[in-house]
Amino acid sequence: MRNLFYISVFALVLLSCEEKKETKVEVAPEVVVGNDLNTYEGRVKEIELYTKLIYDDSLNFNKSYAENLLKAYDLFIRKDSYYNVSKEYMFNAGELCRALDRPLDAIKYFNMLLEKDPNHELAGAALFYKAMIIGDMLHDNKLAVETYKEFIEKYPDHQLVESAKASIELQGKTMDEIIKGFKEKEKNA
Numbered sequence: 001m002r003n004l005f006y007i008s009v010f011a012l013v014l015l016s017c018e019e020k021k022e023t024k025v026e027v028a029p030e031v032v033v034g035n036d037l038n039t040y041e042g043r044v045k046e047i048e049l050y051t052k053l054i055y056d057d058s059l060n061f062n063k064s065y066a067e068n069l070l071k072a073y074d075l076f077i078r079k080d081s082y083y084n085v086s087k088e089y090m091f092n093a094g095e096l097c098r099a100l101d102r103p104l105d106a107i108k109y110f111n112m113l114l115e116k117d118p119n120h121e122l123a124g125a126a127l128f129y130k131a132m133i134i135g136d137m138l139h140d141n142k143l144a145v146e147t148y149k150e151f152i153e154k155y156p157d158h159q160l161v162e163s164a165k166a167s168i169e170l171q172g173k174t175m176d177e178i179i180k181g182f183k184e185k186e187k188n189a
Contacts, residue, residue, distance in 0.1 A: 023053060030058055033035055035049070037075060039156070040079075040080055040083075041071075041076055043076045043079065043080065044076070045071060046072040046075075047069065047076060047089070049073045050065050050066075050069035050072055051066045051069060053065045054066060054069060055085065061099070063100070066099065066100055067100070069096060069109070070088075070096050070100070073089045073090075073092060073096070073109075074093065075094040076089055076092070077089055077090060077112070079111075081100040081116070085093055086116075087113055087116060087117055087120050087122065088122065090109050090110070090112045090113040090116070091109070091110070091111040091113050091122040091125070091126055093105075094106045094107070094109035094110040094113070094126060094129065094130075095153070096106075097109060098129065098133060098137075101132075101137075103133045103138055104138075104139040106129070106130075106133055106189065107130055107133055107134070109124040110129060110130045113126045114130075118154070121166060123155075124151065124154070124155035124160065125158075125160065126149075127147065127150065127151045127154065127155065128151050128160045128163070128181065129156070130147055131144050131148045131164065131167070132167070133145035133149075134147055135148075135167065135171050135172075141171045141172035144167075144171050145168050145171050145172075148165075148167055148168045148171070149168065150162040151164050152164050177181060
């Protein structure tokens with residue numbers, strides 16, 4: 001069972017450490033939208049439209065649609081943050097920024113959610129992803145470890161706690177160091 005855990009962690013590390021592969025980015029034609037962005041309903045329809053456009057072709061990442069969806073999330077959050085759904089939109093905007101390779105913006109949205117409602121069902125995942133972005137995208141290993149520890153302390157029963165512990169153990173190590181560590185653990189098991 002322990003070997004399975006180590007193999008799983010190793011596979012996860014390999015996947016996250018792979019060189020970025022070029023993602024097919026398709027330039028989208030401008031979508032003519034008749035939504036009135038001055039109303040709550042219009043802002044929601046805008047989010048629904050771009051969400052549908054992005055997920056209709058989930059095999060290709062359409063950066064134009066993603067940017068428009070991010071703008072729609074941001075507008076909704078600024079105008080309608082008192083609605084509960086805005087917390088979900090903050091989380092989604094953070095994930096979208098991560099996909100768009102905008103780590104600082106992703107952290108901004110995750111922090112919004114964490115500040116607004118640290119007990120929200122997505123708050124734990126937001127803090128975990130924040131730690132992941134700090135380590136993997138911003139390469140600040142010390143802050144990443146601190147953030148993972150904060151996550152474990154604040155959300156000890158969260159399903160990502162074991163992943164956070166493994167990330168702390170692996171943070172800042174080279175692939176050679178990780179492989180050597182796994183071989184040593186396997187030999188001692």
